[in-house]
Amino acid sequence: MFIHYLLIRLLTALAVVFGVAVLVFVLIHLVPGDPVDVMLGESVQPADKEALRHALGLDQPLYQQLLNYVGRLFQLDFGHSIYSKRPILDIILERLPATIELGSAALVVAMVIAFPLGVLAALYRNTLIDVGAMGFALLGVSIPNFWMGPILIMVGALWVGWFPVSGREGWLSLILPAMTLGTAMAAIVSRMVRSTLLEVINEDFMRTARAKGLSEVWVILRHGLRNALLPVITLLGLQLGTLLGGAVITETIFSWPGIGQLTVEAIQRRDYPMVQATIFIISLSYIIVNVMTDILYAWLDPRIRIQESS
Amino acid sequence: MIRCWGPLSLLVLWCLIALLGPLFPLTPNQIDLPNILTGIGSQAWLGYDDLGRPMFDRLVIGARTSFIVAISVVTVSFIMGSLLGTCSAYIGGVVDLVLVRMIDIFLAFPGILLAIALAGMMGPGIENVVIALALVGWVGYARLARAQVLSVKEQEHVVAAIAIGTKPLGIISRHLLPLIMAPLIVEASFGIAGTVIAEAGLSFLGLGVQPPAASWGSMIRDGTRYMLVAPHMVVVPGLALMAVVLAINIFGDWLRDWLDVKAGTRHTSRS
Numbered sequence: 001m002f003i004h005y006l007l008i009r010l011l012t013a014l015a016v017v018f019g020v021a022v023l024v025f026v027l028i029h030l031v032p033g034d035p036v037d038v039m040l041g042e043s044v045q046p047a048d049k050e051a052l053r054h055a056l057g058l059d060q061p062l063y064q065q066l067l068n069y070v071g072r073l074f075q076l077d078f079g080h081s082i083y084s085k086r087p088i089l090d091i092i093l094e095r096l097p098a099t100i101e102l103g104s105a106a107l108v109v110a111m112v113i114a115f116p117l118g119v120l121a122a123l124y125r126n127t128l129i130d131v132g133a134m135g136f137a138l139l140g141v142s143i144p145n146f147w148m149g150p151i152l153i154m155v156g157a158l159w160v161g162w163f164p165v166s167g168r169e170g171w172l173s174l175i176l177p178a179m180t181l182g183t184a185m186a187a188i189v190s191r192m193v194r195s196t197l198l199e200v201i202n203e204d205f206m207r208t209a210r211a212k213g214l215s216e217v218w219v220i221l222r223h224g225l226r227n228a229l230l231p232v233i234t235l236l237g238l239q240l241g242t243l244l245g246g247a248v249i250t251e252t253i254f255s256w257p258g259i260g261q262l263t264v265e266a267i268q269r270r271d272y273p274m275v276q277a278t279i280f281i282i283s284l285s286y287i288i289v290n291v292m293t294d295i296l297y298a299w300l301d302p303r304i305r306i307q308e309s310s
Numbered sequence: 311m312i313r314c315w316g317p318l319s320l321l322v323l324w325c326l327i328a329l330l331g332p333l334f335p336l337t338p339n340q341i342d343l344p345n346i347l348t349g350i351g352s353q354a355w356l357g358y359d360d361l362g363r364p365m366f367d368r369l370v371i372g373a374r375t376s377f378i379v380a381i382s383v384v385t386v387s388f389i390m391g392s393l394l395g396t397c398s399a400y401i402g403g404v405v406d407l408v409l410v411r412m413i414d415i416f417l418a419f420p421g422i423l424l425a426i427a428l429a430g431m432m433g434p435g436i437e438n439v440v441i442a443l444a445l446v447g448w449v450g451y452a453r454l455a456r457a458q459v460l461s462v463k464e465q466e467h468v469v470a471a472i473a474i475g476t477k478p479l480g481i482i483s484r485h486l487l488p489l490i491m492a493p494l495i496v497e498a499s500f501g502i503a504g505t506v507i508a509e510a511g512l513s514f515l516g517l518g519v520q521p522p523a524a525s526w527g528s529m530i531r532d533g534t535r536y537m538l539v540a541p542h543m544v545v546v547p548g549l550a551l552m553a554v555v556l557a558i559n560i561f562g563d564w565l566r567d568w569l570d571v572k573a574g575t576r577h578t579s580r581s
Contacts, residue, residue: 027445138559290418
């Protein structure tokens with residue numbers, strides 16, 4: 001049963017990956033303007049333009065370009081960067097660890113803030129603590145990371161001087177970007193933790209636990225939180241997309257040498273193959289995480305895999 | 311009630327400033343060299359920026375930028391998305407299958423990332439920001455409208471309307487759309503908050519409005535270079551941005567409770 005579910009899920013994911021590859025290609029080629037003109041500027045010999053066009057394969061018909069592109073994708077060949085002339089895959093592999101490090105740290109920040117906040121709000125529902133915690137959560141989703149980042153730099157690096165302003169040297173430099181990236185997620189997850197806890201709070205098994213004489217805190221931590229975990233896991237998977245999108249801006253603010261900064265650099269340099277590749281890689285990681293979330297979810301909750309494969 | 315009137319009054323103020331701002335004698339681009347980087351004080355309400363331009367005047371123009379972009383993007387994506395979703399769910403079959411797959415593919419991108427790439431490729435400018443954000447934004451409405459129509463199209467009044475020979479267009483416009491509006495309007499109110507942030511984010515990256523025009527995002531970016539000497543350049547536009555987004559979010563929460571839309575519809579129907 002589980003294998004069946006796994007196979008179906010992986011096949012649909014593969015179809016989506018293919019769709020994403022095509023969509024990235026189509027969107028980038030639909031955009032008005034000749035990439036060659038943009039790259040070389042206006043005062044260039046027509047012969048040079050033709051040479052570059054040929055070198056990039058842009059003189060072939062569009063469908064042929066698409067076929068070539070998809071064909072090369074399956075061999076993990078993204079071509080060469082126009083700017084640095086190096087193979088794109090090498091550059092991406094160099095940059096990937098920094099983004100994974102930042103993303104994981106942000107995830108940890110989000111969890112560390114979200115769970116205590118959500119549990120507190122549910123424990124003391126409709127009190128000042130609840131209002132305060134949820135007010136903080138609302139504030140968290142309303143502060144964009146391109147403002148949060150500079151403010152954190154201003155306070156933590158320029159005024160107090162505890163953290164470096166930017167760059168990736170040592171674990172201290174990780175803290176400000178991780179906080180920037182993790183806060184919004186913490187806000188969303190804490191609301192989810194609170195609402196799922198409130199949903200189960202009057203269930204029979206909770207009443208039984210209370211009747212056994214367990215304290216309310218213990219009931220919520222042992223019995224409530226376990227049931228709140230499933231929706232939170234799904235939410236985390238979905239939020240990863242926002243996290244990855246946010247990483248683009250956060251990495252730019254902090255000069256964090258990851259995929260996000262690479263994307264913005266590529267856009268500014270009009271490095272089309274690089275833009276295509278970075279967007280594809282980020283979407284691919286998003287899809288992979290979502291598939292993993294679904295599989296984890298199905299593994300945790302047998303009802304889902306039975307329902308979906310029948 | 312304060313959840314409604316508090317944020318609503320702030321939002322009305324935002325609209326008024328955006329719409330009526332140009333009627334006042336503002337000088338957002340006038341360079342005043344002696345006042346470069348002057349902080350908040352008696353000379354100007356909110357100080358001056360790195361070129362000696364008055365922050366207050368630029369803030370007003372920035373409000374206008376964010377308002378115009380937010381309203382156009384949400385209007386376009388709302389209409390496009392809800393019509394596509396409704397028609398697709400009503401027609402069903404292959405049409406529906408194609409739309410569902412398209413939604414899946416669009417949702418496989420972090421939305422802001424696709425918008426960043428599109429805006430970057432199309433080149434900077436306010437129109438391109440609107441196009442990029444609308445191209446990404448319609449998906450949410452389409453998914454929501456589709457799910458809603460699927461749940462109401464089997465209801466008796468729709469079946470009855472089909473039975474007496476009402477044309478599909480009439481059924482969609484008179485029997486389906488009014489029923490599914492509430493959640494879509496709630497989604498749109500949060501959509502405005504998201505678009506305000508997205509526009510400012512694109513402008514922060516230098517992909518939005520171009521200088522000398524002002525956007526809250528580009529103002530924050532200009533300010534990041536002078537944080538030690540002129541923190542007001544980052545703080546002021548950020549506070550304005552946060553106030554508007556916070557107001558929309560509180561108002562949206564209130565609207566959702568008031569229209570009695572069940573929470574969680576945003577996270578359903580993934581493949």
